[in-house]
Amino acid sequence: MxxxxxxxxxxxxxxxxxxxxxxxxxxxxxxxxxxxxxxxxxxxxxxxxxxxxxxxxxxxxxxxxxxxxxxxxxxxxxxxxxxxxxxxxxxxxxxxxxxxxxxxxxxxxxxxxxxxxxxxxxxxxxxxxxxxxxxxxxxxxxxxxxxxxxxxxxxxxxxxxxxxxxxxxxxxGGQVGPGDRHPTSYLTAGIREATRWLWLAKWLRTEASFxxxxxxxxxxxxxxxxxxxxxxxxxxxxxxxxxxxxxxAPISINATVTQLCRWRRSWQPPFGIDLQGWLIEALIKLLRIEVNAWDRFSIRQRHFVxxxxxxxxxxxxxxxxxxxxxxxxxxxxxxx
CATH class of the missing domain: 3.40.50.720 (NAD(P)-binding Rossmann-like Domain)
Known part of the structure; x- marks a missing residue:
């Protein structure tokens, strides 16, 4: 052939x-x-x-x-x-x-x-x-x-x-609501849910990017x-x-929250609580959040660029x- x-x-x-x-x-x-x-x-x-x-x-x-x-x-x-x-x-x-x-x-x-x-x-x-x-x-x-x-x-x-x-x-990919013939990606589907926590996220700061x-x-x-x-x-x-x-191009978590606040027309304070490693670990224990070894590595890694x-x-x-x-x-x- x-x-x-x-x-x-x-x-x-x-x-x-x-x-x-x-x-x-x-x-x-x-x-x-x-x-x-x-x-x-x-x-x-x-x-x-x-x-x-x-x-x-x-x-x-x-x-x-x-x-x-x-x-x-x-x-x-x-x-x-x-x-x-x-x-x-x-x-x-x-x-x-x-x-x-x-x-x-x-x-x-x-x-x-x-x-x-x-x-x-x-x-x-x-x-x-x-x-x-x-x-x-x-x-x-x-x-x-x-x-x-x-x-x-x-x-x-x-x-x-x-x-x-x-x-x-x-x-x-796709849309948060009906009307798009493309399937909605997991990340897009989660945007709507994420906005419900914007009132808390805008008071936090963290050095991470993606x-x-x-x-x-x-x-x-x-x-x-x-x-x-x-x-x-x-x-x-x-x-x-x-x-x-x-x-x-990479974008920081802080910039993401800022842009989401602007999109949702929500006021963002000029300062916030810095989520350092020890504080994240304390919150995990306090809120009894289940994390695996890969989650912990990702928390330490922070910058996925x-x-x-x-x-x-x-x-x-x-x-x-x-x-x-x-x-x-x-x-x-x-x-x-």
């Missing part, structure tokens, strides 16, 4: 987790802005809202990621794979989905047709220089540990040169990568497998939601 000639047929892109928040944004972006044929792996077709299952460019592969054998033939026809599906909560399921199923998925691909794999991980397992955090394997939850293990395995995989590992930071990104901007980057020729990893100080942390970080602008694109104000607006967060 000879290699496919460039431009001989449309890209055939397999998207796992296609009914999830990020998966649906990616599916819609590729459907609207490419001629790619889309293979959508998902468990519940009823949750797919951004494209029609009857469209001739769409093929549904219905099933669990842990049972890929029925779809082996379709997987082998994919020229690109965008693997967003993941699992957490149950240690056994996390191991099966986040590690074993990834290996099985790659085993079913065709070395003749496959050009690229975009693999989704999480920025939480990386340090500032995009290297694997030792604490991820030592203290991480089942989700963190399995993502760390999978990354290590993929670095040594025969297909590593075809893999782009993307590490989303905090993901917003990146965020909207699912629409993740889709912009992934669609760009999936429709451009795949080249050897251009990133410095990395191996064959390319690592991209997807996020906007990375360099370089890759917003859409790094690829010559324009962000859909480059600021928190844009996130609040697109989420439909009320001002009051």
């Amino acid at each position: 000879s290699s496919p000639a460039a431009g001989s047929r449309p890209q055939r892109i397999l998207i796992t987790g296609a009914s999830g928040c990020v998966g649906q944004y990616i599916t819609e972006q590729l459907y609207r802005h490419s001629d790619a044929e889309l293979l959508l792996l998902l468990r519940d077709p009823a949750k797919l809202t951004v494209v029609s299952a009857d469209d001739p460019r769409v093929t549904l592969l219905v099933g669990d990621l842990r049972e890929l054998t029925p779809h082996a033939g379709a997987i082998a026809t994919a020229t690109r794979i965008i693997h967003t599906a993941t699992a957490w909560g149950d240690p056994l399921r996390a191991q099966q989905v986040n590690v074993e199923a990834v290996n099985q998925l790659l085993a079913f691909t065709s070395p003749v047709w496959l050009e690229q794999v975009i693999y989704f991980s999480t920025a939480s397992i990386l340090d500032r220089q995009l290297q694997l955090l030792p604490e991820a394997a030592e203290f991480g939850t089942e989700y963190i540990q399995t993502k760390a293990l999978c990354l290590q395995q993929l670095e040594a995989h025969p297909l590593a040169a075809k893999i782009v590992a993307v590490f989303p930071t905090l993901v917003f 990146h965020f990104i909207h699912a629409a901007d993740i889709a912009l980057v992934c669609a760009h990568l999936a429709t451009q020729p795949h080249h050897p990893n251009p990133e410095p100080n990395q191996g064959a497998l390319r690592r991209l942390v997807l996020g906007q 990375h360099e370089p970080v890759s917003p859409p602008e790094r690829f010559g694109l324009v962000s859909y939601a480059p600021t928190l104000q844009a996130v609040f607006e697109t989420a439909g967060l009320p001002h009051r």
